[in-house]
Amino acid sequence: MPTFDVAREWIDRWDRQQEGYLPDREERFTALIDAVEVGAGRPDPLVIDLGCGPGSLSARLLHRLPRATVVAVDTDPLLLSLGRARYGDVAGLRFADLDLRTPGWSAGLGLDRPADAAVSTTALHWLPEHHLRAAYRELGGVLRPGGLFLNGDHLGVGDTTPGIGGLEVAVHRMEERRRFAEGRPEDWRQWWDAIAADPALADVNAVRDSRTSASNHDGTETGHLSTHVNALRDAGFGEIGTLWQRGDDRLLCAIRS
Numbered sequence: 001m002p003t004f005d006v007a008r009e010w011i012d013r014w015d016r017q018q019e020g021y022l023p024d025r026e027e028r029f030t031a032l033i034d035a036v037e038v039g040a041g042r043p044d045p046l047v048i049d050l051g052c053g054p055g056s057l058s059a060r061l062l063h064r065l066p067r068a069t070v071v072a073v074d075t076d077p078l079l080l081s082l083g084r085a086r087y088g089d090v091a092g093l094r095f096a097d098l099d100l101r102t103p104g105w106s107a108g109l110g111l112d113r114p115a116d117a118a119v120s121t122t123a124l125h126w127l128p129e130h131h132l133r134a135a136y137r138e139l140g141g142v143l144r145p146g147g148l149f150l151n152g153d154h155l156g157v158g159d160t161t162p163g164i165g166g167l168e169v170a171v172h173r174m175e176e177r178r179r180f181a182e183g184r185p186e187d188w189r190q191w192w193d194a195i196a197a198d199p200a201l202a203d204v205n206a207v208r209d210s211r212t213s214a215s216n217h218d219g220t221e222t223g224h225l226s227t228h229v230n231a232l233r234d235a236g237f238g239e240i241g242t243l244w245q246r247g248d249d250r251l252l253c254a255i256r257s
Contacts, residue, residue, distance in 0.1 A: 001081055001084065001085050001204075002082060002201060002204070003085065003200075004085055004086060006085070006198075007082045007083075007086035010054075010198075011054045011056065011082055011083075011086050013186060013191060014053070014054055014056070014191060016185045017185055017186045017190070017191045018056075020184050020187055021122075021176075021187075021188070022122065022249060023179040023180075023246075024175070024246045024249065028249065028251055029056075029060050031152075031251050032150050032152055032251055033060060033061050035150055035243055035251070035253060036061065036065065036117050036148065036150065037065060040116040040117050041116065041146075042116065043065070044067040044068060045068050045069075045116035045117055046069045046114075047069065047070045047071070047116065047118065047119060048073060048109065048117070049061075049071070049072040049073060049119050049120065050073050050100065050119070050135075050139070051073065051100070051120050051123025051126075052072035052073055052074045052083065052095070053076070053079045053083070053123070054080075054082040054083040054086065055072050055082075055087045055093070055095070057121050058070045058072040058083075058087070058093055059087050059093070062090055062091070062092050062093055066092070067092070069094075070092060070093050070094070071094050071115075072094065073096045073105075074095070074096075074097070074098075075097060076208065077204060077207045077211060078201065078205060078208045080095050081201075081204045083095055096108060096109060096110070100124075100127065100131065103134060104138075105138060106139070106141060111142060113144075114143060114144035114147065115142055115143050115144065115147060116143075116144060116147055117143075117148040117149070117150065118143060118147070118148070118149045118150070119149075120151045121151075121152040122152065122153050124151060124153060124222070124228075125153050125154065125155070125222050125223045126222075128222065129227055129231070132222045132227070133231045133234065136231045136232055136234075136235035136237075137234075137235045137236075140235040140236040140237065140256060143256040144256065145257065147255070148253060148254070148255060149232065149237065149253070149256070150243070150251060150252070151252045152244075152252075153249075153250070153252070154223060154248050154250075155223065155224065155228060155248065155250055155252060156168065156169065156223055156224055156225060156248045157224070157225050157248075158224070159224045160224075160225075160226055165248070168247045169247065169248050170247075171247035171248075172246065172247030173247075175246065175247065225242075225250070225252070228252060229252075237254035237255060237256055238254075238255055238256070238257040239253075239254070240252070240253070240254040240255075
């Protein structure tokens with residue numbers, strides 16, 4: 001387990017490199033948490049954070065809704081160790097080492113009642129479509145009727161409306177150029193290369209290297225909005241739509257039937 005200070009430093013760097021791809025990341029977080037606060041229907045919602053990484057979204061959600069309970073799910077042992085070291089004393093937060101590609105993962109959530117909401121940011125596009133569909137089916141089984149699913153990600157429409165899809169990508173890239181006119185922050189690959197070289201994290205890096213399913217993505221195979229919408233509809237979600245959008249970066253909302 002890393003120390004609190006080591007974890008804080010690396011999570012701060014994680015947030016900065018993520019903002020290099022998502023200039024409006026904090027605004028998207030805010031919109032997502034607004035939706036949980038309004039849509040959960042209670043001040044103490046039970047929330048599942050899918051693909052939580054080091055816990056950036058979970059921590060922000062609990063800062064706003066301190067009576068909530070958040071089960072933060074990921075399968076990367078390094079990111080989970082950073083999250084536990086940094087946010088382990090946050091009341092209401094529990095990390096769960098679960099792989100969304102493994103059937104039955106939802107049984108490991110340890111829920112004592114159906115969840116009021118599930119959230120995810122910039123994570124689920126890594127799942128190939130067959131894994132995504134299976135994960136959404138399991139998610140539908142642990143959300144209460146009327147429960148929310150909120151997914152912030154780059155979800156394009158180029159497969160259905162190529163003209164608009166191209167414009168969405170262009171708008172996002174123009175915002176990136178404005179935001180980072182004086183140079184981009186550390187990127188995703190540089191962050192991982194740096195963390196692999198940190199002797200303070202040698203043990204957990206060795207664990208990560210041995211768990212190839214955590215250290216390798218299957219590929220960005222579900223980046224189309226239509227793929228997610230169709231999979232959610234087939235999984236028992238009724239109303240599905242975009243709550244917030246900047247270019248091709250959007251917050252997709254689905255309500256469990």
